Amino acid sequence: MRTVVVLGGYGNFGRRIVQALAGDETYRIVVAGRNATKAQAIAREVGAHGIAIDTAAEELPEILRSLSADLLIHTAGPFQNQSYAVARACIDTGTHYIDLADGRAYVCGIRELDAQAQANAVLIVSGASSLPALSSAVVDKFSPQFSRMQELDVGISSGARPPGRATMDGVLAYVGRPFTQWRDGSWKTVHGWQDMRSQSYPRPVGTRWIANCDVPDLQLFPQRYATLERVTFRAGVGPKYSMLGLWIGSWLVRAGILRTLVPYVPRLHRAALALAPFGSRCSAMHVTIRGLNHNNVARSRSWYLIAENDHGPDIPCFPAIALARKILRGEIHSRGAMPCMGLLTVDEILGVGRDLYLRTEESEHELI
Ligand SMILES: NC(=O)c1ccc[n+]([C@@H]2O[C@H](COP(=O)([O-])OP(=O)(O)OC[C@H]3O[C@@H](n4cnc5c(N)ncnc54)[C@H](OP(=O)(O)O)[C@@H]3O)[C@@H](O)[C@H]2O)c1
Numbered sequence: 001m002r003t004v005v006v007l008g009g010y011g012n013f014g015r016r017i018v019q020a021l022a023g024d025e026t027y028r029i030v031v032a033g034r035n036a037t038k039a040q041a042i043a044r045e046v047g048a049h050g051i052a053i054d055t056a057a058e059e060l061p062e063i064l065r066s067l068s069a070d071l072l073i074h075t076a077g078p079f080q081n082q083s084y085a086v087a088r089a090c091i092d093t094g095t096h097y098i099d100l101a102d103g104r105a106y107v108c109g110i111r112e113l114d115a116q117a118q119a120n121a122v123l124i125v126s127g128a129s130s131l132p133a134l135s136s137a138v139v140d141k142f143s144p145q146f147s148r149m150q151e152l153d154v155g156i157s158s159g160a161r162p163p164g165r166a167t168m169d170g171v172l173a174y175v176g177r178p179f180t181q182w183r184d185g186s187w188k189t190v191h192g193w194q195d196m197r198s199q200s201y202p203r204p205v206g207t208r209w210i211a212n213c214d215v216p217d218l219q220l221f222p223q224r225y226a227t228l229e230r231v232t233f234r235a236g237v238g239p240k241y242s243m244l245g246l247w248i249g250s251w252l253v254r255a256g257i258l259r260t261l262v263p264y265v266p267r268l269h270r271a272a273l274a275l276a277p278f279g280s281r282c283s284a285m286h287v288t289i290r291g292l293n294h295n296n297v298a299r300s301r302s303w304y305l306i307a308e309n310d311h312g313p314d315i316p317c318f319p320a321i322a323l324a325r326k327i328l329r330g331e332i333h334s335r336g337a338m339p340c341m342g343l344l345t346v347d348e349i350l351g352v353g354r355d356l357y358l359r360t361e362e363s364e365h366e367l368i
Pocket of ligand 1 (some may be wrong): 007008009010011012013014032033034035053054055056075076077078079100101102103127128129130131132163164165166167168170316
């Protein structure tokens with residue numbers, strides 16, 4: 001029986017991954033995190049095994065060997081300043097590795113492990129989550145309709161229910177901080193949670209405010225889709241007061257009045273949890289591609305994913321679940337270290353949530 005270790009397995013996303021994979025009796029699930037009691041509590045619920053593992057543990061390779069791990073799913077973020085210690089331990093022990101990272105440098109830099117991963121015949125995949133796994137799968141699906149893709153605009157707006165602490169730590173780390181975006185064919189500096197604009201989503205979501213985020217797609221997409229002249233990514237949360245607070249915070253950091261908003265995460269997280277029952281239970285994602293079709297006509301194509309009933313927070317887990325199942329079924333023969341692009345289709349990713357309140361919509365316009 002194959003063994004899957006879920007690191008951060010009782011966290012917001014890790015718990016959902018454990019619950020999804022535990023339904024298959026052909027593999028054994030190990031729930032791990034720094035707190036053995038919490039790991040064992042979730043493990044008991046789903047018939048898995050729970051243990052304490054710290055990502056910083058030097059003996060991580062020995063632990064993986066003792067568990068006979070075949071696959072490790074790493075959800076223990078934030079990934080923004082993390083080393084590749086967990087991925088390296090997986091390479092050393094011949095364990096396939098998937099993470100949910102959204103840190104730009106982390107996901108883009110994973111290729112530095114490629115030669116070692118190939119030499120040890122393991123698959124090391126970073127960013128098996130909404131970004132860049134689902135976003136790139138959507139672009140891959142629609143790119144054949146264009147002779148030349150010129151602009152790509154991606155955005156996500158969550159409902160009022162907050163994600164876990166690690167996600168908040170990660171996204172608040174770049175509030176007000178400079179980073180680069182590919183605009184008009186060159187790298188321009190923008191600032192985190194600024195350039196706020198309203199985005200229209202299909203009903204029942206409606207109009208949401210979204211702002212600049214520093215994500216792997218900003219760097220990966222201009223390389224993967226070479227004709228793109230502009231790539232933007234913005235995100236937001238349902239409550240407008242939260243967006244206003246983040247925008248004000250971004251100016252305080254940019255002006256040097258605050259160094260970072262990260263120390264406020266515990267309080268902001270508690271406040272967001274307390275206010276969640278009064279806010280929206282709908283989330284949305286969009287991918288808009290502008291460019292020339294095969295008749296050289298300028299077209300804009302938009303894809304929307306709408307989640308109701310608070311099912312949006314399940315979506316970032318889908319790529320990791322779909323990829324884990326594919327690896328365990330022996331359907332992926334690639335080896336090496338790579339960002340999660342080209343390994344999953346949109347249907348494979350969204351198929352994980354076929355029982356949830358999710359739907360997609362598409363629209364197409366001729367640009368004059
Ligand atoms: N790419 C994307 O599109 C995308 C989208 C959303 C989220 N994400 C990623 O998903 C990650 C997880 O988010 P989440 O909302 O599930 O966060 P979370 O609820 O805070 O879960 C993190 C889990 O990791 C564990 N952990 C933290 N530090 C650890 C360590 N040193 N060793 C072992 N376990 C540790 C935590 O438990 P203990 O503290 O008890 O150890 C917790 O169980 C985020 O970091 C974010 O990067 C990616």
